[in-house]
Amino acid sequence: MESKSILVVVRHPPHGSSWVREGLETALVGAALGQPPNLLFSGDGILALLAHQQRGALGQKGSAAMLEGLSLYDIEPLWYDRHSLEARGLDASQLIPGCQQASTADMIARHDVVMSF
């Protein structure tokens, strides 16, 4: 299989829909195929990175445990969009460990394939 750089962008908040979980599953499958994508949290997706989260309202598995396990699959760091963080009045110290800031536009420009969730 041809090698391309892949970016998975999570744009939705962690609770109330299955977007975050489905984005993470896609990233994990990429890693399982030997193509670990970069994972970027942008817009409301940034809320998935807040520390100390419990299960969501849909009775589905929470995303916090999945996020913690991503480094085992070489999906690290967890990139977050700096402007999205600031726009929501948040601070990087409130995020789970292993996050690193980025710019969404730069990240999209630097990858061959962008998958958006």
Place this chain on the structure above:
Amino acid sequence: MTYALMVQGAPYSQQASHSALRFAEALPAQGHRVATVFFYHDGIYNAASMMTPPRDEPHLLERWRALHQTQQCELLVCVASAVRRGLLDEGEARRHGHSHPTLEAPFELTGLGQLMQAALEHDRLITFAP
């Protein structure tokens, strides 16, 4: 160029499926073709084999079938998303004790690995999301 499309929007509820179809149908006139359509999230409902819209509305299932015919594209449906929402092919229906399949060829149940492969193999991947 060959294109892969990822469709995440439910048919009739949102614009995503309509936009994806129009985009795909327009490709040959530009010298391109769609090679893979991957249905994920609520987009899997595009493959519901009993889809029966009123006659004066676009029949999305037939449009996807026609696309498969004219451009020889594969129509792939994420199995995890589909089965939990009640879309099962004959094998899955039997395995789960149901009397009828709700998804049939040319749609194929498949895994996310196929999405990743499509993204890597084809020249472009375009996401159509709600």
